[in-house]
Amino acid sequence: METTVAEITHLKKSFGNNHVLKDISFNIKKGENLAVLGKSGSGKSVLIKCLVGLIEPDDGKVVLLDQDISELDNEALNLLRKKIGFLFQSAALYDSMTVGENLAFPLRDLKTKPKEEIDALVMEALENVGLADAIDQMPAELSGGMRKRVGLARTLILKPEIILYDEPTTGLDPITSREISQLILDIQKKYNTASIIITHDIECVRITANRMIIIKDGESVAEGTYDELSKSKDQWVNSFFKPH
Amino acid sequence: MSGNPKISEKNNSKKTISFSENDYLKSLKVFFEEVTLISRFTIRFFKEVVKPPYEFNEVAKQSYLIGYKSFPLVAITGFIMGLVLTIQSRPTLAQFGAESWLPAMVAVSIIREIGPVITALIFAGKVGSGIGAELASMKVTEQIDAMEVSGINPIKYLVVTRIMAATLMLPILVIVADVISLYGAYIGVNLKGDVNFHLFFVKVFEKLTFMDVFPALIKTFFFGFIIALISCYKGYNSNKGTVGVGESANAAVVYASLMIFIIDMIAVQVTSLFI
Numbered sequence: 001m002e003t004t005v006a007e008i009t010h011l012k013k014s015f016g017n018n019h020v021l022k023d024i025s026f027n028i029k030k031g032e033n034l035a036v037l038g039k040s041g042s043g044k045s046v047l048i049k050c051l052v053g054l055i056e057p058d059d060g061k062v063v064l065l066d067q068d069i070s071e072l073d074n075e076a077l078n079l080l081r082k083k084i085g086f087l088f089q090s091a092a093l094y095d096s097m098t099v100g101e102n103l104a105f106p107l108r109d110l111k112t113k114p115k116e117e118i119d120a121l122v123m124e125a126l127e128n129v130g131l132a133d134a135i136d137q138m139p140a141e142l143s144g145g146m147r148k149r150v151g152l153a154r155t156l157i158l159k160p161e162i163i164l165y166d167e168p169t170t171g172l173d174p175i176t177s178r179e180i181s182q183l184i185l186d187i188q189k190k191y192n193t194a195s196i197i198i199t200h201d202i203e204c205v206r207i208t209a210n211r212m213i214i215i216k217d218g219e220s221v222a223e224g225t226y227d228e229l230s231k232s233k234d235q236w237v238n239s240f241f242k243p244h
Numbered sequence: 245m246s247g248n249p250k251i252s253e254k255n256n257s258k259k260t261i262s263f264s265e266n267d268y269l270k271s272l273k274v275f276f277e278e279v280t281l282i283s284r285f286t287i288r289f290f291k292e293v294v295k296p297p298y299e300f301n302e303v304a305k306q307s308y309l310i311g312y313k314s315f316p317l318v319a320i321t322g323f324i325m326g327l328v329l330t331i332q333s334r335p336t337l338a339q340f341g342a343e344s345w346l347p348a349m350v351a352v353s354i355i356r357e358i359g360p361v362i363t364a365l366i367f368a369g370k371v372g373s374g375i376g377a378e379l380a381s382m383k384v385t386e387q388i389d390a391m392e393v394s395g396i397n398p399i400k401y402l403v404v405t406r407i408m409a410a411t412l413m414l415p416i417l418v419i420v421a422d423v424i425s426l427y428g429a430y431i432g433v434n435l436k437g438d439v440n441f442h443l444f445f446v447k448v449f450e451k452l453t454f455m456d457v458f459p460a461l462i463k464t465f466f467f468g469f470i471i472a473l474i475s476c477y478k479g480y481n482s483n484k485g486t487v488g489v490g491e492s493a494n495a496a497v498v499y500a501s502l503m504i505f506i507i508d509m510i511a512v513q514v515t516s517l518f519i
Binding site: 079081 | 393
């Protein structure tokens with residue numbers, strides 16, 4: 001049986017009177033892709049940021065790779081974060097650096113590695129996303145899809161055990177969206193990583209997810225595989241699967 | 245100001261704005277919250293600055309961007325400052341028959357006060373707004389979050405390096421501005437007179453003492469520190485999207501400029517104890 005790499009229990013988060021996460025629990029196994037589906041504003045991004053400690057939850061427990069993140073000091077949390085990749089919705093590339101420098105940046109603590117080895121890792125990560133030629137380009141020169149790919153390459157460079165994707169296909173055309181979804185699937189197969197994919201793109205879920213949960217008003221309302229939930233009798237759950 | 249003033253119309257023409265007691269209390273609360281937050285930010289800076297690993301390369305890069313790139317602006321304003329001050333002071337000194345005091349008087353004014361303060365204000369306008377806007381836009385586009393989730397401490401990499409660079413570079417820029425200002429003063433003196441270069445500087449250094457130069461130089465370290473600290477704080481804590489970027493840049497310059505005068509006032513009081 002595969003080991004559990006992330007366990008989220010009764011997670012709650014409010015901003016003033018706005019209860020964004022009311023009670024979210026789920027777990028994820030090694031090598032599994034879990035999609036978290038919900039309408040815009042349903043708290044998906046808050047959830048994913050709580051998982052890496054960017055937002056502190058009000059209540060509940062987040063255990064990643066057998067470590068409860070609420071019990072970690074800053075240094076231990078930073079060490080744990082190096083084992084977790086995070087692809088931001090906007091890709092969040094560093095504007096002032098070239099693509100190559102963006103990818104080498106997370107490796108800067110590994111001062112023992114020679115420059116040639118770092119260059120090789122950067123090239124390998126860029127080849128994985130099909131953008132080896134873009135190494136000297138600035139982020140401002142890239143298209144939306146290319147930015148997402150570079151973001152993904154930067155996420156991969158530390159060979160993470162868990163990858164968190166925040167709306168990986170938002171703002172992309174259907175063809176590029178499918179390419180990114182396929183890339184997520186390829187990464188799962190190649191590196192056997194566990195992934196949590198936050199999205200409202202049902203096509204992305206169909207391609208990438210082994211399992212999915214659906215969030216409504218800060219609570220998990222349905223859990224299962226794509227095939228199981230697509231046949232759900234619940235009108236609200238079913239509405240995600242209807243063509244627009 | 246967080247408390248919204250109530251605007252009422254009387255006699256269809258006069259508008260009066262009144263603040264309730266509640267509005268004042270809210271403003272006071274916001275002020276103290278801000279003071280608490282900036283104090284915590286400052287404490288975090290001092291904790292991170294001593295903790296390895298040290299970002300020497302990034303400090304050097306920021307010193308180049310902050311210091312070297314500000315050099316032309318500081319040099320031009322320094323030259324104009326010396327020239328204008330000399331031209332403006334000459335008639336008054338001439339009335340008292342003290343024109344020969346012009347080089348020494350201008351030099352003391354520049355070195356003690358005008359050089360450090362004007363250079364710091366220019367620095368706040370150029371560098372402070374730049375840091376505020378840069379960090380705020382990094383915050384808005386989630387670049388700071390990206391740094392944090394990569395396991396890199398953004399305070400250490402972005403804030404400590406910029407504050408260190410500004411603290412080290414401003415005194416150098418002030419020295420440059422002072423020297424060029426004195427050259428501007430030399431030109432100013434010679435517009436309506438004939439004083440050679442050697443004599444001008446003999447007269448300048450005759451009256452300048454250690455206590456004119458040293459305290460003025462020390463306070464520039466504090467100016468550089470406070471400009472970068474406020475700018476980093478405003479940028480790092482920006483949270484209103486793209487509107488926040490402009491607001492952070494603006495607030496960085498306004499508050500940094502105000503703090504320059506406050507530090508200057510304290511520095512003058514402290515210096516006067518030793519003279």
